[in-house]
Every structure is written in C-alpha cells, then in structure tokens.
C-alpha cells in the first residue's frame with residue numbers, strides 16, 4: 032500500500048494538537064565512523080550545499096575528498112565536548128531538556144498539546160517524531176524549528192523533510208510551520224536577561240560580539256533573509272541592553288569551504304579587536320537555541336585562543352538560552368500563539384460515521 036494508515040485512530044477518537052520540535056542533529060558518537068554517516072546526510076542536503084556546479088560534481092567532491100578527511104577532524108572536536116557519563120552530544124542532551132521542559136510547562140498550564148522532539152539529521156529522526164505524534168492521534172500539527180532566524184539551509188530543510196514524510200500519510204494533519212522568531216519580544220528579552228546575568232558576574236566588556244553561524248554570501252544575494260534577520264536580532268538585543276553601535280558587533284562564524292561567506296568573520300574580528308584597544312570581550316551566539324559544537328568548542332575554546340593570542344585579556348562566552356526558564360516560557364508562548372485558534376476550538380470529534388462503523392464491524 033502506498034499510504035500509511037493512521038493505525039491508532041478509531042472513528043470517534045478524540046484528536047489532538049501536536050508539536051514537533053526540530054533541531055539540527057548531531058552524530059550518534061564522537062567517532063570517525065559516526066561522523067561519516069552524519070556528515071554524509073547533512074552535506075548531501077541540497078538546501079545546505081547549493082553548489083554552483085552540477086550535483087554529480089558535488090557528489091564526487093563530498094564522497095571522494097570531504098568524507099575522507101573531515102570525519103576524523105570533526106570527531107576529535109566532538110570528543111572534546113562529549114559527555115561520556117551518558118548524556119552524549121550537548122546539542123541532543125540540551126534539546127531533550129528543552130523538550131521535557133516545554134512539555135511540563137504546557138502541562139502545568141493545562142494546555143492539551145502533545146510534543147515530540149526530532150533532529151533534521153541523525154536521531155531521533157523527523158520520521159520517528161512524526162510517527163510518535165501520529166499514534167497519539169494528532170490531527171493538527173505545529174512544526175517548531177529551533178532556529179530563531181530563517182535560513183533556507185536550516186528552516187526550509189526541516190520543511191522539506193517534514194513534507195516529504197507526510198507525503199506517505201493517508202490522513203495528513205492540518206499543519207502550521209514557524210518560519211522564525213528572530214524579533215519576538217520574548218526571545219529578545221530572554222537574551223537580554225541572560226547577558227545582564229552574565230554582566231553581574233563578569234562585568235560589562237569593551238565589546239559584546241554577537242556571533243551567528245554563517246552561510247555562503249551567495250545565499251544572501253539569492254534572497255535568503257538570514258543575514259537581515261541576524262542583524263535585526265543584534266540591533267534589538269543591543270537596544271534592549273542600552274548599547275550604542277560602538278559597543279557591539281554582529282559577526283559570522285563556522286565557515287565551510289572556499290567561497291566567501293557572510294562577513295565579518297568572527298575569527299578575524301577577534302584577532303583584530305585587541306589592537307583596537309578592546310581587551311575585554313564577551314561573545315553570545317543568539318542563532319543557537321542550544322549549545323553545541325559550534326559554540327562550546329569553536330567559540331568558547333578555538334576563538335578564545337585567537338583573541339588571547341592577539342593580545343586580548345578577558346574573554347567569556349555567554350551560554351545559549353538552552354533550558355533557562357525564560358527561554359522555556361518563551362518557546363511555550365510561541366507554541367500557544369501559533370495554536371491559539373486550534374486551542375479555542377471545542378475538542379474535535381468530527382466523526383459522523385461512528386455508529387455506522389460500529390454496525391459495519
């Protein structure tokens with residue numbers, strides 16, 4: 032049969048609202064083998080790598096060169112942040128905490144919404160997350176990508192994966208998709224609160240760097256709003272903190288490959304700051320809802336090194352919002368805002384054929 036049946040559904044059952052929280056994903060282990068599997072899935076996604084040359088050329092470069100070199104290097108970086116006590120990858124562990132906390136917050140507020148967590152690449156997969164929602168009789172689905180800023184390489188890729196899975200369902204849920212929340216007051220407030228808490232311990236720096244994951248500059252030229260949304264987040268956060276334009280910078284990190292990416296690069300900025308008289312720098316990564324390799328290793332260790340080598344004196348990384356209470360409250364609010372009209376509906380029992388079915392069985 033081409034289409035999957037809604038196995039748990041019996042005519043007359045109460046139908047539910049479901050939320051699928053989706054983050055990027057992470058390897059299953061900090062090993063060369065696991066990295067090869069993860070990077071192959073990630074870098075084969077045409078939303079992530081949009082080559083300027085035919086896809087078969089990219090296939091050759093990926094399988095012939097990148098997947099023979101990068102897994103070893105990346106595995107070593109992952110090993111340095113891996114929680115060997117069992118929690119594993121920080122990105123997955125934190126995403127699980129966020130999922131549990133959002134679910135608890137909904138319960139505490141007596142809001143009848145079921146939630147599942149999925150990863151765009153690796154596990155738990157989007158397919159498994161959607162299937163878990165399906166067996167709970169979800170007929171209205173909200174997809175919340177854990178990316179504050181929209182980028183085709185991340186947000187749209189989740190859309191592709193969700194819609195691709197739903198293509199095999201007989202009864203598709205009524206579906207809503209959150210594109211972004213880069214300028215939501217609740218998100219900006221949570222970021223500002225986190226920075227102010229950091230200042231209470233570490234003092235106010237000469238420069239606050241707001242570092243976002245980069246994408247090729249070509250994506251911006253071709254219409255991706257990501258760059259604009261990062262800058263808007265940066266401006267709103269600075270306004271909330273009362274910083275003037277000389278006290279903060281928006282920069283881009285995690286460059287991959289040889290083409291030009293969004294600039295200024297975080298790395299170059301950190302190397303230049305000490306000579307400009309900025310000896311005390313703090314860095315926040317507002318594009319990451321959860322700490323991960325790109326924040327815990329690339330920023331807090333590698334980039335700190337560049338700054339200190341260049342003559343910087345004080346450097347601190349302000350953690351991602353993770354499962355901080357105001358972040359969880361905000362994400363829960365985002366869910367209720369986007370499901371408001373569904374929540375206001377009387378519980379759905381739209382089965383007209385319940386009795387007919389009883390007679391038929």
Ligand SMILES: C=CC1=C(C)c2cc3[nH]c(cc4nc(cc5[nH]c(cc1n2)c(C)c5CCC(=O)O)C(CCC(=O)O)=C4C)c(C)c3C=C
Nearest residue numbers: 055056057058079105122182184185244246287323324325
């Ligand atoms: C090759 C192109 C890449 C694009 C475009 C890209 C965009 C992008 N990525 C994130 C968030 C994360 N990326 C992470 C890791 C990571 N990113 C790339 C490549 C691109 N990302 C690679 C190859 C990797 C793997 C690590 C490595 O080998 O260097 C992570 C961390 C995942 C983890 O397990 O901790 C995150 C998060 C965003 C937001 C984004 C575009 C806006």
Ligand SMILES: [Fe+2]
Nearest residue numbers: 244245285325
């Ligand atoms: Fe990335």
Ligand SMILES: [Fe+2]
Nearest residue numbers: 256258259260
């Ligand atoms: Fe713009």
